[in-house]
Every structure is written in C-alpha cells, then in structure tokens.
Amino acid sequence: MTRHTVPVTRPAARRPPVDRDGSGWHLPVALVVLSLVPVVAGSLRLLELAGGPQLLPANPRIDASPAPVVVHVLTAALYAFLGAFQFSARLRRRHPGWHRRSGRILIAAGLIVAASGTWMTLFYPDAPGGDLLWGIRLLVGSAMAASIVLGFTAIRRRRIAAHRAWMIRAYALAVSAGTQALTQPIGETLFGTSDLSTALSVGSGWIINVAVAEWVIRRPAGLWARRRRAPATSVRPL
Numbered sequence: 001m002t003r004h005t006v007p008v009t010r011p012a013a014r015r016p017p018v019d020r021d022g023s024g025w026h027l028p029v030a031l032v033v034l035s036l037v038p039v040v041a042g043s044l045r046l047l048e049l050a051g052g053p054q055l056l057p058a059n060p061r062i063d064a065s066p067a068p069v070v071v072h073v074l075t076a077a078l079y080a081f082l083g084a085f086q087f088s089a090r091l092r093r094r095h096p097g098w099h100r101r102s103g104r105i106l107i108a109a110g111l112i113v114a115a116s117g118t119w120m121t122l123f124y125p126d127a128p129g130g131d132l133l134w135g136i137r138l139l140v141g142s143a144m145a146a147s148i149v150l151g152f153t154a155i156r157r158r159r160i161a162a163h164r165a166w167m168i169r170a171y172a173l174a175v176s177a178g179t180q181a182l183t184q185p186i187g188e189t190l191f192g193t194s195d196l197s198t199a200l201s202v203g204s205g206w207i208i209n210v211a212v213a214e215w216v217i218r219r220p221a222g223l224w225a226r227r228r229r230a231p232a233t234s235v236r237p238l
C-alpha cells in the first residue's frame, strides 16, 4: 500500500507578518545612488565657495548670497544619505534605537532642507523656471515640511502606517533632486531652455517621485518580500 504524504500547512495566524519594505540593503543603496548627482554637484559648489576651482556653471544668486545654499546642501546630503537607511527594514528591526536616533536628526535636517529651499525660492531673484517653478517650489517646500511634521506626530501617537506614509512622502519630495538630474537635461534637450520647459522638466521630477511614493505606500503587502517572511518591526515613538 502506498503511503500518502499529507501536506502540512501552518495556520496563517502563526505566520510572521510580511515586511512590506523588504529587509535587504538594495533599497537604501538605490536611494543613495539616486541622490549622488545633486549631492556631488552640491559638494563641488561648496568647494568653489570655499575658494576652490569653479567646476560648475556660474550661479549669480549663490555668489551674491552663499549662506542659504551652504546650509541647504549640507542638510540635503545628510537627509538624502542618512534617510535612505531609515528604509532598511533589517536595520529598523535589529537596531530600533538607531532608527529613532537618526530619525530625530533627520526630522531637523529635513525641515532645514525644506526651509532653506523655500527661503532661496523666495529671496533668490530671477531663478530659471519663472513663476511656474517658483510656485511649484513653494508648494514642494511646504508639502515636505508638512509631511515631516505629520510623520512625527503620527509616530508619537503610535500610528505606524501613517508615520511610514508621511515619511515616505517627505523623503520622495526631497530626493526628487536626483530624479531632476535626469528629467531636467532630457526636458531641456528636447524642448529648449525656456522658463516653461525648465519648470516642466524640473517639476516632472517631483511628479514622478510623488507617484512612486504613493504607489509604494499603497502597494499590496509583501510585493518585494514574498520569499522573505520577516518578524514584525518593533517601533517605539521617537
């Protein structure tokens, strides 16, 4: 007589919850790569302002008032690079204290990025992109700051899904600087360097990142982590 093997299935309730952000380093590394171009450009600008060689096209607004851009570039580099590692589920799980400590630093850095970007929008005269890009930048600066504040208040109330969503939105708005390093040259090559084409090509970088962020926030659980079932992340308020 043939012996039949009865498949043993674990009850769904006993399976550890799926980790929605994946657990490896791929995502943080990809996010760091995305921000490399604007961060390297910013570093060259800082070098130039410190008396080094001029390697970037002249920017009269920065020459006239360099302080805001120095603050902007330093905090943006910190926010982009350190922020990338907040999305590593493995790091959050194994070192929750690290996630909280760097989260506090990132809240301050992110608010300064948004404030300095808004400041330059308001007080740097005649930036390329005209009124349209001026308005988009004011909207983005305000939306980024609001997302950080909402992400912070959400975690204080232990609303983890809302915290995750708002922090993804804030980060996506910030690192659009990396997407714009692609969309701006493509847009200006195809449509010239009028204010309208600059505004649309820079603005499309923000639209792309917001669309990706909303997809990531809403995507079904486990899309990137079907094969890795990981224990639930323990999150304590900041």
Ligand code: HEM
Pocket (backbone or CB within 6 Å): 035, 038, 039, 041, 042, 043, 045, 056, 059, 061, 062, 069, 072, 073, 076, 077, 079, 080, 113, 114, 116, 117, 118, 120, 121, 124, 127, 128, 137, 138, 140, 141, 144, 173, 174, 175, 176, 177
């Ligand atoms: C991680 C995020 C960001 C990075 C890495 C970044 C990087 C930079 C860099 C390198 C510059 C100097 C450009 C130059 O040397 O000519 C700059 C300028 C500027 N950024 Fe950002 N930025 C970020 C986020 C933002 C955000 C969210 C806003 C929106 C308010 C913003 C608004 C501005 C403005 C208005 C300028 C001055 C543009 C000009 O007058 O030429 N930035 N940014």
